[in-house]
Amino acid sequence: MPEFTRARAYLIGAMSQETGVNIETIRYYEKIGLMPKPDRTAGGNRQYSHDHLKRLSFIRKSRNLGFSIAEIRSLLGMVDQQDVSCGDVHRMTVRHLGAVRDKIAALQQLEDALEGMAAKCARGDVPDCPIIDTLFEQPEAAA
Amino acid sequence: MPEFTRARAYLIGAMSQETGVNIETIRYYEKIGLMPKPDRTAGGNRQYSHDHLKRLSFIRKSRNLGFSIAEIRSLLGMVDQQDVSCGDVHRMTVRHLGAVRDKIAALQQLEDALEGMAAKCARGDVPDCPIIDTLFEQPEAAA
DNA sequence: TCTTGCATCTGTAGCTACTACAGGCACCAC
DNA sequence: GTGGTGCCTGTAGTAGCTACAGATGCAAGA
Known part of the structure; x- marks a missing residue:
């Protein structure tokens, strides 16, 4: 260049x-x-x-x-201080990877639930919708 | 009860x-x-x-x-007007399912990228970190 | 030189979906 | 009457931007 x-x-x-x-x-x-x-x-x-x-x-x-702003701030902090330890960066990356995997798992559960709901539904112009019924069931114990 | x-x-x-x-x-x-x-x-x-x-x-x-607050608002709107068409609810559910699947796919891409980065890293106290190097490469074309 | 029009400036308010607090009542048991 | 708990209102904070309003900067064309 x-x-x-x-x-x-x-x-x-x-x-x-x-x-x-x-x-x-x-x-x-x-x-x-x-x-x-x-x-x-x-x-x-x-x-x-x-x-x-x-x-x-x-x-x-x-x-x-x-990466969150806070995480980027620490990454840049290491860079700015010329104090980049590869171990630290690796740890942050792995921690972040864990969080991403958790999010994926949660979304996949959600996907299953939504699929189940959609499958139950007759789709037509019927007034009684199983999806709404499902959502309107008794409250569970507090999560 | x-x-x-x-x-x-x-x-x-x-x-x-x-x-x-x-x-x-x-x-x-x-x-x-x-x-x-x-x-x-x-x-x-x-x-x-x-x-x-x-x-x-x-x-x-x-x-x-x-579901977002806005989506719940429309669901409840249908319920409140006693105008629950199963078709509408089904459409909302399927649209939402699509969004969830998109999010999963994006996160899985991210997972791959992070895995790749973590694997390249020597982990030690070496000053030159391939993860940082990767992130500091030339800017790509605007996404 | 003047005008036009785009780029940029500062500062503030808005977005989503809550959460956290301050300072004050209501009510009950002791 | 005092202490404790639960509830009240109202405001401000959170993340990570985005969208304005109203004022300039700056370069090109007439």
């Missing part, structure tokens, strides 16, 4: 285009301290460097992987 | 106990119009009937099945 590309400065619209992160979201990340305050042009517009771009792309990817 | 049980009145704490819905949440459902305003005791406490209990239990079950 040619040098001038790396040295280029980006306005917020370009950042948004390059990373797919909404302009408002970029400003929001700045506000909550996930992105550092960038330089400004003479007129007051934000001016980003290639490093900013890489960082925003990191955040975007991590968000896509389902 | 004996008649006196059906005729009994419940205070908000009892409603919460019977259904497992938080007291604050019950008040919140009243505020947003999902639960009707109940009678009050002389002292001003909410007093619920068995019908209220059934309705709240319906809401709770539907929430557990992942």
Whole structure:
């Protein structure tokens, strides 16, 4: 990649285009301290460097992987302190993987229940719907 | 079930106990119009009937099945108007089932990606972490 | 030079579905 | 009458944005 590309400065619209992160979201990340305050042009517009771009792309990817803002903050904290221990990152990833698997299991249970309900239903214009009946049954013990 | 049980009145704490819905949440459902305003005791406490209990239990079950408040509102709207067409309910259920399946698929993709990342990682106290490297790669085209 | 139009600015309010609190009553037992 | 519990209202906080309003910046065309 040619040098001038790396040295280029980006306005917020370009950042948004390059990373797919909404302009408002970029400003929001700045506000909550996930992105550092960038330089400004003479007129007051934000001016980003290639490093900013890489960082925003990191955040975007991590968000896509389902990491919370708090988790990304710790990941970036490690990066910022140049104190990246692979063990720590691995632990966070595995913990997160566990949470994702739990979510999948819960949704699969839900899928089964919904399938069962849909199968019971006559679909027609009948007034008595087994789905509604199911939902209107006696309350169970508190979950 | 004996008649006196059906005729009994419940205070908000009892409603919460019977259904497992938080007291604050019950008040919140009243505020947003999902639960009707109940009678009050002389002292001003909410007093619920068995019908209220059934309705709240319906809401709770539907929430557990992942229906949004808006979806529950339409389900209850049909019930309230005694206009429950099984076809409509079935359509809502199937649409919701589709959304749940989409979410499962997305999470499974995420699971794969996280597994891949975790597997690449040496776990040790090495400074160069492949997980971080992966996340810090060039930005892709906007998604 | 003026105008047009797009990009960007700040700041605030809204979204979902709750949850948590503060400060105050009602009611009961002792 | 005092203590404890349950309930009341109203407001603010949570996550992670998104959507405005109203004011500028800036570049290109007439």
